[in-house]
Amino acid sequence: MKLTRLLITCLGILCQSAAMAAKPNIIIILCDDVGYSDIGCYGGEIKTPNLDNLAQGGVRFTQFYNTARCCPTRAALLTGLYAHQAGMGHMADGPKPTEAYAGDLSKKCVTLAEALKTAGYATYMAGKWHVTDKAKAKNDAEKYNWPLQRGFDRFYGTIHGAGSFFDPNTLVRDNTFISPQADPEYQPKEFYYTDALTDHSVRFVNEHQQKSPEQPFFLYLAYTAAHWPLHAKEADIAKYHGKYDAGYEPIRTARLEKMKQLGLLDSRWQPAPLVGDWSKVKDQAWESRCMEVYAAMLDCMDQGIGRIIAALKANGQFENTLILYLQDNGGCAEGMSRNAPFVARAEALTLPPLAKEYLQPDMIPKQTRDGYPMRQGTGVMPGAADTYITYGQSWANVSNTPFREYKHWQHEGGISTPLIAHWPKGIASERQGKLESQPGHLIDVMATCVDVAGVTYPKEHHGQSIQPMEGVSLAPALAGKPLQRPQPIFWEHEGNRAIRDGAWKLVSKHPGDWELYDTTIDRTETNDLATKQPERVKSMAAQWDAWAKRVGVLAWPLPTKKGGTQ
Numbered sequence: 001m002k003l004t005r006l007l008i009t010c011l012g013i014l015c016q017s018a019a020m021a022a023k024p025n026i027i028i029i030l031c032d033d034v035g036y037s038d039i040g041c042y043g044g045e046i047k048t049p050n051l052d053n054l055a056q057g058g059v060r061f062t063q064f065y066n067t068a069r070c071c072p073t074r075a076a077l078l079t080g081l082y083a084h085q086a087g088m089g090h091m092a093d094g095p096k097p098t099e100a101y102a103g104d105l106s107k108k109c110v111t112l113a114e115a116l117k118t119a120g121y122a123t124y125m126a127g128k129w130h131v132t133d134k135a136k137a138k139n140d141a142e143k144y145n146w147p148l149q150r151g152f153d154r155f156y157g158t159i160h161g162a163g164s165f166f167d168p169n170t171l172v173r174d175n176t177f178i179s180p181q182a183d184p185e186y187q188p189k190e191f192y193y194t195d196a197l198t199d200h201s202v203r204f205v206n207e208h209q210q211k212s213p214e215q216p217f218f219l220y221l222a223y224t225a226a227h228w229p230l231h232a233k234e235a236d237i238a239k240y241h242g243k244y245d246a247g248y249e250p251i252r253t254a255r256l257e258k259m260k261q262l263g264l265l266d267s268r269w270q271p272a273p274l275v276g277d278w279s280k281v282k283d284q285a286w287e288s289r290c291m292e293v294y295a296a297m298l299d300c301m302d303q304g305i306g307r308i309i310a311a312l313k314a315n316g317q318f319e320n321t322l323i324l325y326l327q328d329n330g331g332c333a334e335g336m337s338r339n340a341p342f343v344a345r346a347e348a349l350t351l352p353p354l355a356k357e358y359l360q361p362d363m364i365p366k367q368t369r370d371g372y373p374m375r376q377g378t379g380v381m382p383g384a385a386d387t388y389i390t391y392g393q394s395w396a397n398v399s400n401t402p403f404r405e406y407k408h409w410q411h412e413g414g415i416s417t418p419l420i421a422h423w424p425k426g427i428a429s430e431r432q433g434k435l436e437s438q439p440g441h442l443i444d445v446m447a448t449c450v451d452v453a454g455v456t457y458p459k460e461h462h463g464q465s466i467q468p469m470e471g472v473s474l475a476p477a478l479a480g481k482p483l484q485r486p487q488p489i490f491w492e493h494e495g496n497r498a499i500r501d502g503a504w505k506l507v508s509k510h511p512g513d514w515e516l517y518d519t520t521i522d523r524t525e526t527n528d529l530a531t532k533q534p535e536r537v538k539s540m541a542a543q544w545d546a547w548a549k550r551v552g553v554l555a556w557p558l559p560t561k562k563g564g565t566q
Helices: 002-022 049-056 070-079 112-117 193-211 234-238 248-262 284-314 392-399 443-453 534-551
Strands: 025-031 059-065 122-128 154-158 171-173 217-222 321-327 416-422 434-436 489-493 496-501 504-508 515-518
Touching: 025 070, 025 284, 025 443, 049 284, 049 321, 049 416, 070 112, 070 443, 112 122, 112 217, 112 443, 122 193, 154 193, 193 217, 193 284, 234 284, 248 392, 284 392, 321 443, 489 534, 496 534, 504 534, 515 534
Parallel strands: 025 217, 025 321, 059 434, 122 154, 122 217
Antiparallel strands: 059 416, 154 171, 321 416, 489 496, 496 504, 504 515
């Protein structure tokens, strides 16, 4: 009798271990402020061989969407809900008139980490969090919405949304603020944030293999490349020296041609107008350098992805790991730091060096660690730690080729992202290298992970009722089958609105009127059909209004307090 019970127990353990081993590891790689055509496999000239190889061995989605801004995208990705439902209708540090605009991840949702832990996953994160207004938590109680409190076993990254790549603010290991110069666990020859995120991701993968190789893991890697400031290592910048000297148009033309060859650009689409006349640029060397550094940032990120792939292969985990790569919004046209007066670099260190233990408090540091003042302004050559520059609207227009608009807006240039799905054991060989044109949205990532991991999505978590997922699993699309989407896809950010229903897209740039486009023949949004099809506009606008009411969208500008607006 005892022997029988022992055999049953052992059999149960073996079955459980086999089931766990069959579950795929899941890695989500999100990068920051990058346009639709920047990476190589979506048309760009930037060297991204590792992403290109993932695309060749996986499926590329051609109509996948984010929410056009950092915080809302991360909230939707992490929760499978629209950003307003997750408490992030605007930004973490924005006005907070209602629960939908709390600027703090809602307790009425679960994160991917919390959901996957219920299926036995180990959970790791490296990178940018940016879904809480407690980025500078003063005590442990204020860390209630930090990664470890939202389901992650390990975390290395930044809680805030932007900062120096050489001295990031709100740098945290697990639950503790750290200085890159006084971190006993990580002392590279040169600290560079993108490399630090890669190195810690590799560490998580390797340590997991050593400790619990039979347990599946989830890794969320949120790079800040290529968000401003334009910071990169000189060795990476050197690869692109002179690449952009001819200006915007030749690069954009080459991208359009490559996109046609890749099957990403329909011949019926009229590319959005080019923004910027290179012949009128006063400081072409500066403009060229901005794009060189931007390209170097993405090149470095891709190198890091290659190191993570190598770690997976060395550990025998590559074949059964689902890797999803995507971007949080389109190219960024924000002009911050570009229009100030030029400041030359100091000939010598002019400020006292910072102590190794100094915790950088500022998004824009006042100085480098060794004592150079920070420089912004027209003509300041970016790349080094004492510069803080963006690449501007014209290069963002190139990044978003062939689409209109940028980060913040719900036209295609703001919300279109590559999505590469790679999973050797889960994607049949005949589907590898294929393009998938069915529309998808960030809300679908939770549903996909829950599906492939065999998770029973919780209705309650820590005594709190949980909102149902809004998205659908993308797993059928990986197999070349239709997605079972019951309703249109919706957007809203800063009064910019959109709805996508089949091929039809209704979109508005605040405070303008609705525009209507047939994305099959005009995804670049150059031929507005709103006046020709008023009934369709009326019907789709009514759908958007109903959704907006359901998720808590408020009219823009947001009220900051009773009787006031932002």
